[in-house]
Amino acid sequence: MIYGTPELEPADKAVLVEIEDMRRDLRHRLAEPHRWDGQLRRQLQARAIQGSNSIEGYRASVEDIESIMLGEEPLETSAAVTREIAGYQQALTYIRGLAGARAFRFDAGLLHALNFMIIGHHHDKSPGIVRPGGIYVRNSATGEVVYEGPDAEEVPGLIAELVDWLNDGDLEHPAYVRAAMAHFNLVAIHPWRDGNGRMSRALQTLVLGRDGITTPEFCSIEEWLGLGENTVDYYRVLRTVQQGSWSPHGETLPWLRFCLRAHHLQAQLVRRRLAEAGQVWMLLEEQVDADGLHTRCVSALYQVFVSRRLRRATYQADEALSQGQAARDLRELAARGWLTPYGETKGRFYAPGPRMERVKADFAGRAEPLRDPYRELLTA
Structure with a gap:
């Protein structure tokens, strides 16, 4: 059993209406081509890559990330961090293509392949393969275990359930809601030895992209999550809802509100x-x-x-x-x-x-x- 979608309250529905209004406004603005669109889109993608990787401690400037995206050598970023950036960019590039693909269904193979793209250079971490044992998320400052994932034996079944839900579950809910729950369930399952956070954020972007919400570069909240105190809030709400271990009966409304607020603020920023x-x-x-x-x-x-x-x-x-x-x-x-x-x-x-x-x-x-x-x- 995976985490269920919470009941929306009037405040959540009102925020969703405002997000949709901004979505329509952005779509209208993007319908007419401008000379600056390509550079703005590239910068937004670079900021999304920067945000998602900085959460994991891989820091690079937007300028260096743009260089990596264009196949140039970065001026300041180390070779190790460059590999992380390039892997994540590869996954997002594929997601951008999948967002508009006519024939598409989610499956476990896709999730494993995206994880391989992100961490494939870490041969010692079994990229794209379900972890063989338990997994623990620790506070980087104290070493304290803040979350324990489900037993390894449960992971294949949980991924299968998540894939079924991605294809057919809660389709009456707005994509912003489904994308947030996809993110939360995948990061809670923690299926791989590494790359789980970046994969979960990438999956959120893919769910939104499949619903035609502008383009992944404009709908992603990864930039927002990587901004200073927002990262602290991100981990805080994850800990609050996860309550230390896999417990899919928990209340997920605080997580959903965190994501809707992030979408609203990111949309304001992009506009x-x-x-x-x-x-x-x-x-x-x-x-x-x-x-x-x-x-x-x-x-x-x-x-x-x-x-x-x-x-x-x-x-x-x-x-x-x-x-x-x-x-x-x-x-x-x-x-x-x-x-x-x-x-x-x-x-x-x-x-x-x-x-x-x-x-x-x-x-x-x-x-x-x-x-x-x-x-x-x-x-x-």
Whole structure:
């Protein structure tokens, strides 16, 4: 028996309505193509990868993750962490394809394959194979056991039950609810020796993607879960609901509310970024035109606006340029004060120059704080 879907209360239904409203708004905005969509989508995927891996202690900058996604060598990230990032990116890339696949059903083989993609470089951890014995989750600071998974003999049956539910269970519930419960059940079963947390978050993204909720890059809450205190809250609610061991009769509403709140806040954040992207792009177009530069240079400037740095190969790929064209554009932008070059040869990158720093500072003060959807509903 796996954990059941809780009864929704009026506050939860109200939050779901607001999430759906934002979903429709995002879908409408994404229906019309914009020059900045590709870069924004790549950055959001990089932030999702960063969030999910940072929870497990594998830390890399968004800029290095973008480099890894593009097949480039990262500038700061270690080889060990690069392998973790690349494995998770591979799984998310596959999930993005599965989200739109016509012929699709969940099965145990898919879950094992995704786990193999994520941790396949850890040959000593039996990637993609059900753990042979018990498993314990410990507090990394104290060493205390905070959760004990079900016995290994139960795991194949529990995975089979979860797969059946993924295909046919609780279909009357919104995808946000089903995705949250898929996440919780998989992380509670803890079927593998490693990668269980990342797999559970990836499964949540896949369930949402299969329901056509924009695209996985825009519906994932992994970025939100990886932000500072949110990670602490994430582990706290897992411990509260799991109560130390596999006990599928427990109350799961606190977990569901945590996920719905995260979706609401992440959707607010993405909507803000979409609006800002259009404003920034148009401003940069005006500046590039005033400087007499080619309009393609806006792509390079936008990248350093949303990121700490730009590499020549990234700009070259984004604009389908030759190496010489890309290098000339970047030198010109540096000469005009938009970019500041650092490093040499393969390690060379461009950071915001003084003119870009002024643009970034101007936009930094415009963002309104995000609204907690449950605060008003549960205190009214």
